[in-house]
Amino acid sequence: MSLRTCLDRFHRGAAHLQSPLLLVLRLYWGWNFFLTGKGKLLHLDRTADYFASLGIPLPRLNVVLAGGTECLGGLLLVAGLWSRVASMPLIFTLVVAYATAEHAALTAVFTDPDRFLGATPFLFLLAVMIVLAFGPGKYSLDYLRERRASS
Numbered sequence: 265m266s267l268r269t270c271l272d273r274f275h276r277g278a279a280h281l282q283s284p285l286l287l288v289l290r291l292y293w294g295w296n297f298f299l300t301g302k303g304k305l306l307h308l309d310r311t312a313d314y315f316a317s318l319g320i321p322l323p324r325l326n327v328v329l330a331g332g333t334e335c336l337g338g339l340l341l342v343a344g345l346w347s348r349v350a351s352m353p354l355i356f357t358l359v360v361a362y363a364t365a366e367h368a369a370l371t372a373v374f375t376d377p378d379r380f381l382g383a384t385p386f387l388f389l390l391a392v393m394i395v396l397a398f399g400p401g402k403y404s405l406d407y408l409r410e411r412r413a414s415s
Contacts, residue, residue, distance in 0.1 A: 286394070286401030287344075293391035294341030297354065301334025318364040333357050341395065344404020351396040358389040 304311045304327050311331070315323035333353045340350035362370040362385050369383035380386065400406045 282398070283401035283403050286398060287403040289391055289394060290341045290344055290347065290400055290404070293388060294338045294343075297334045297338030297341065297388065299338075301331040301336075301338060304331030305335065315364075320360075320364055330357050330360075341392075341400075344400035344406050345409075347395050347400035347404060347406050351392040354392045355389065355396070358385045358392070361385045362389075 308324065308327055308331075311327045312323040315326055320326050334357065337350045337354040337357075340346055341354075362383065366383040366385055369379045373380040
């Protein structure tokens with residue numbers, strides 16, 4: 265068997281990991297988004313005080329917006345429904361989190377990358393960027409919807 269044939273088989277085999285990996289990613293991080301958003305909403309006053317301490321205007325409104333975005337966006341990721349669309353407001357929420365709660369980590373992205381990579385929003389941001397770039401995979405409602413539409 266030639267090296268080319270071996271590499272082709274390897275690539276085809278590795279490609280079969282894409283949808284299961286995206287499913288695990290969506291389930292884990294989608295559920296964590298939901299729980300994080302739920303925590304914000306259940307502790308509205310405490311979270312609003314924290315937002316106010318960060319200088320975020322209209323802290324109660326922004327807690328409701330961030331918490332609602334995380335809850336709804338997280339559930340959409342879990343279901344794999346409108347996954348790429350749901351990723352956009354989640355990304356925005358995480359960028360705001362970096363700019364406010366993790367400002368020091370954000371400004372250290374090039375001087376101290378470990379600080380940036382270790383900040384709480386990083387893995388959430390990475391997960392939704394992967395879903396935005398690659399979609400939700402075959403094990404999702406988006407995939408079923410697209411398949412039905414093309415039939």
